[in-house]
Amino acid sequence: MKGTVYKSTGSWYTVKTPEGVVYECRIKGKFRIKGIKSTNPIAVGDRVSFELEEAGDETYGVIHEIRDRENYIVRRSVNLSKQVHVIAANVDQVFLLITLNNPKTYTIFIDRFLVTTEAYDVKTVLLFNKIDTYNQDELAEIRYLAELYRKIGYTCLGISAKEGTHVDRVKEMMIGKTSMFAGNSGVGKSTLINAIEPSLQLRTAEISEMHLQGQHTTTFAEMFDLSFDARIIDTPGIKGFGLVDMEKEEIGDYFPEFFALKQDCKFNNCLHIDEPQCAVKKALEADEVSWSRYKSYLQIVSGEEDTYRDDEFEME
Ligand SMILES: Nc1nc2c(ncn2[C@@H]2O[C@H](COP(=O)(O)OP(=O)(O)OP(=O)(O)O)[C@@H](O)[C@H]2O)c(=O)[nH]1
Numbered sequence: 001m002k003g004t005v006y007k008s009t010g011s012w013y014t015v016k017t018p019e020g021v022v023y024e025c026r027i028k029g030k031f032r033i034k035g036i037k038s039t040n041p042i043a044v045g046d047r048v049s050f051e052l053e054e055a056g057d058e059t060y061g062v063i064h065e066i067r068d069r070e071n072y073i074v075r076r077s078v079n080l081s082k083q084v085h086v087i088a089a090n091v092d093q094v095f096l097l098i099t100l101n102n103p104k105t106y107t108i109f110i111d112r113f114l115v116t117t118e119a120y121d122v123k124t125v126l127l128f129n130k131i132d133t134y135n136q137d138e139l140a141e142i143r144y145l146a147e148l149y150r151k152i153g154y155t156c157l158g159i160s161a162k163e164g165t166h167v168d169r170v171k172e173m174m175i176g177k178t179s180m181f182a183g184n185s186g187v188g189k190s191t192l193i194n195a196i197e198p199s200l201q202l203r204t205a206e207i208s209e210m211h212l213q214g215q216h217t218t219t220f221a222e223m224f225d226l227s228f229d230a231r232i233i234d235t236p237g238i239k240g241f242g243l244v245d246m247e248k249e250e251i252g253d254y255f256p257e258f259f260a261l262k263q264d265c266k267f268n269n270c271l272h273i274d275e276p277q278c279a280v281k282k283a284l285e286a287d288e289v290s291w292s293r294y295k296s297y298l299q300i301v302s303g304e305e306d307t308y309r310d311d312e313f314e315m316e
């Protein structure tokens with residue numbers, strides 16, 4: 001039998017067949033996924049094959065095969081330095097929620113996020129939320145940012161999760177796909193998800209209670225079917241994604257507008273910093289590449305940790 005993993009608790013996996021039948025499954029033997037060392041062999045979103053087994057009067061599935069992943073997103077493991085935790089696999093798109101204030105989303109945060117999703121090969125849509133609260137100047141700033149990222153190739157949309165503005169357009173983009181929602185705490189992820197599917201009560205309250213107690217309980221991702229042929233993967237408490245070891249030379253490739261110019265740089269391993277005849281620097285001087293993007297790039301290449309970085313990229 002074949003199915004998709006909707007939930008995992010570590011030892012049990014909830015698997016749903018294409019017909020919509022749900023089975024609790026275990027794993028048989030060891031699974032090694034090429035190229036990564038992860039604490040969990042199977043993640044939410046994985047497509048698996050399993051066989052049913054009987055134990056007394058209980059029936060459960062035994063997973064014996066996992067299909068190649070289209071992509072996957074990881075979080076660095078806090079305790080085991082080289083190991084990562086796979087948050088989700090086979091993600092069609094991530095919606096990154098951005099607000100100008102309450103809370104402020106920094107462009108370095110957006111750019112770091114986009115580098116990670118580019119590296120994971122996951123499509124990202126930028127949603128500028130809370131447009132109902134902005135004055136003319138702030139709206140102009142949103143328009144400027146949206147234009148900047150649109151030019152690079154990212155879909156951008158201004159929304160109000162609270163008032164429902166453009167929520168229909170977000171829903172349209174979700175049809176037939178598996179989506180995730182990310183962004184700083186307080187940008188409106190839960191409000192948006194509730195506007196998209198009011199019947200879906202996500203674990204928001206549960207998480208804030210956890211915060212109050214100051215516990216760092218491991219929270220697991222979970223996939224939900226929505227009422228309009230769409231799926232979401234809910235990952236409580238995750239604002240951004242962790243990135244596994246990336247070479248300096250690689251980072252520029254995850255800035256699509258830099259990557260497009262790279263072939264015109266004199267050196268094919270150009271870091272676009274001090275090298276002569278660099279096409280990216282030339283484009284920068286000509287205002288064809290954004291300075292704010294370039295600044296983010298320099299910061300990421302230098303390995304500088306911003307003060308808020310670890311918070312942003314780990315579990316809360
Ligand atoms: N005015 C306005 N307020 C909004 C909008 N979206 C969310 N909010 C408010 O912003 C606050 C935070 O929203 P949440 O949906 O809890 O944010 P979140 O991203 O889920 O936050 P975490 O659970 O901490 O990650 C709430 O008070 C919401 O009512 C919006 O479009 N306009």
Ligand SMILES: [Zn+2]
Pocket residue numbers: 262265266270271272273275277278279280281
């Ligand atoms: Zn260059």
